[in-house]
Amino acid sequence: MPHGMCLLWEPWLVLLWAGSDLMIFVAYMAIPLALITVLRRRGDFRHRALVALFASFILLCGVTHLMGIVTLWYPIYPLTAALKLATGIVSLATAFVLFRLIPVLLRIPTPDTHDEVIGQLEVTLADLSRSRDELENRVRQRTEELKDANTRLALTARDAVQRSRNLIQVVSSLTRPGVEISQYPERFLRELRGRINALAIATSTVMEQDDTARASLERVIRRQIEPLFNAPAQQLSTDGPVVEVGAQGAQQLSLIAWELASRFVQIGRAEQARGHIAVTWTIESSDADENGSNLALEWRESFKSSLDTDHDSGAEQTPGGTPLPLDEFSETLLTRIIPRLLDGKGRFEIAPALFLYRLTCPMNAITARSAAIEAEIDERGSRATDIPTEAA
The missing domain is CATH 3.30.565.10 (Histidine kinase-like ATPase, C-terminal domain)
Known part of the structure; x- marks a missing residue:
């Protein structure tokens, strides 16, 4: 039996249900595309597996919402169940990997830390430039x-x-x-x-x-x-x-x-x-x-x-x-x-x-x-x- 019968085929309810799943599906399709684009452009990114798991998890979530729209009229519940199982497996894997990477992720420098390091590097660079100038002057003086x-x-x-x-x-x-x-x-x-x-x-x-x-x-x-x-x-x-x-x-x-x-x-x-x-x-x-x-x-x-x-x-x-x-x-x-x-x-x-x-x-x-x-x-x-x- 189609899922629309559970909604009594109320037009406004069917439209609300199908429209919400459609927007969620479009968003869940766009997010993995953005993550894959980042991975392709940033070859130095260290945690690529975690990003790939997140993209797969979000993609499967979007497909389940798409199946929610289809089952309003076509009762293909076995396929929907299989997709949800796959989504669950990928979700657990993503959660497991994420918890394993918590200590690593916590060590990622914050923007303030980056600014502090950049400031220290600028001071060091200024000291090196000054030392270089002093050395050049000293070499010039010794040469004279x-x-x-x-x-x-x-x-x-x-x-x-x-x-x-x-x-x-x-x-x-x-x-x-x-x-x-x-x-x-x-x-x-x-x-x-x-x-x-x-x-x-x-x-x-x-x-x-x-x-x-x-x-x-x-x-x-x-x-x-x-x-x-x-x-x-x-x-x-x-x-x-x-x-x-x-x-x-x-x-x-x-x-x-x-x-x-x-x-x-x-x-x-x-x-x-x-x-x-x-x-x-x-x-x-x-x-x-x-x-x-x-x-x-x-x-x-x-x-x-x-x-x-x-x-x-x-x-x-x-x-x-x-x-x-x-x-x-x-x-x-x-x-x-x-x-x-x-x-x-x-x-x-x-x-x-x-x-x-x-x-x-x-x-x-x-x-x-x-x-x-x-x-x-x-x-x-x-x-x-x-x-x-x-x-x-």
């Missing part, structure tokens, strides 16, 4: 420092080569005196050691000044010749403006001082007691010289008379002693070799009771520092200038 170090190393190497050439030239000149070595071997070796020692003292005097790599002209002169005198305070005087000399200038001036002082101490004790050395220097401007100002260095040896040294004796006054003349090599060294290295001129005069040596050279020839030292000082100055800026 390495370039500067290589530049300073190249300058230092070039300066060392230049200094070695100068020293080799000077030492080569010192080992070729005008007299034969075989005639005065001991004297030659003593003077050679003294000249080389003068160069070493000059270099050490300059290198003691770590910050400037220069030394005062007065210190260079005094440190070279004071050890040769018994009473340097009475026998030696220096006077002149403050002049800072570089390594090469100090070496050449020290060699001049040693050459003249060693010659002075070779005279007798009495002559030494009456002798006095005055070293003076001035800075002369030279408009005609493109190098600028010149240094005029004067070495003056004067000797007092015997009456001046002994007022109480009744001896007759005798004139001051005559200075020792320069030997051939000393004259060459003082008037040709050293002035040429300093791009200057040297001359001397000998008179009774007086010896005078005068050297004139450009200021930049004695004050110039090596390129490596200049680069190092410039870098120190730039670093000192950058410190307040970084602190600010």
Whole structure:
């Protein structure tokens, strides 16, 4: 018997019953279609079996509602019962799987958790970006420092080569005196050691000044010749403006001082007691010289008379002693070799009771520092200038 008879074939009731089942059927057909579409487009979805069970369950539910419409007019209840059995089996399976997946589903992050994780990832990404920028700046800074170090190393190497050439030239000149070595071997070796020692003292005097790599002209002169005198305070005087000399200038001036002082101490004790050395220097401007100002260095040896040294004796006054003349090599060294290295001129005069040596050279020839030292000082100055800026 059709199910419509149970409804007494009331038109409005039959229409309401059939219309409701039809709407439920259409909805239950659309929902599985939407779920299947999601599964096809999202291949990374982890719980695909659960979604498939839900789609099957909803689809069978829709078919049972369709059979509810059919049985209003056609009593095919066995088929309807079979469909309901299948729907029940799928429903139980879906419920069983769903309960098994409850712990897994509870671990699925909530939107708030997603937002929090995204925020943390953004902070981490910002930190990584900042670290990357700092690393790039550090690498760039280290690269620049390495370039500067290589530049300073190249300058230092070039300066060392230049200094070695100068020293080799000077030492080569010192080992070729005008007299034969075989005639005065001991004297030659003593003077050679003294000249080389003068160069070493000059270099050490300059290198003691770590910050400037220069030394005062007065210190260079005094440190070279004071050890040769018994009473340097009475026998030696220096006077002149403050002049800072570089390594090469100090070496050449020290060699001049040693050459003249060693010659002075070779005279007798009495002559030494009456002798006095005055070293003076001035800075002369030279408009005609493109190098600028010149240094005029004067070495003056004067000797007092015997009456001046002994007022109480009744001896007759005798004139001051005559200075020792320069030997051939000393004259060459003082008037040709050293002035040429300093791009200057040297001359001397000998008179009774007086010896005078005068050297004139450009200021930049004695004050110039090596390129490596200049680069190092410039870098120190730039670093000192950058410190307040970084602190600010």
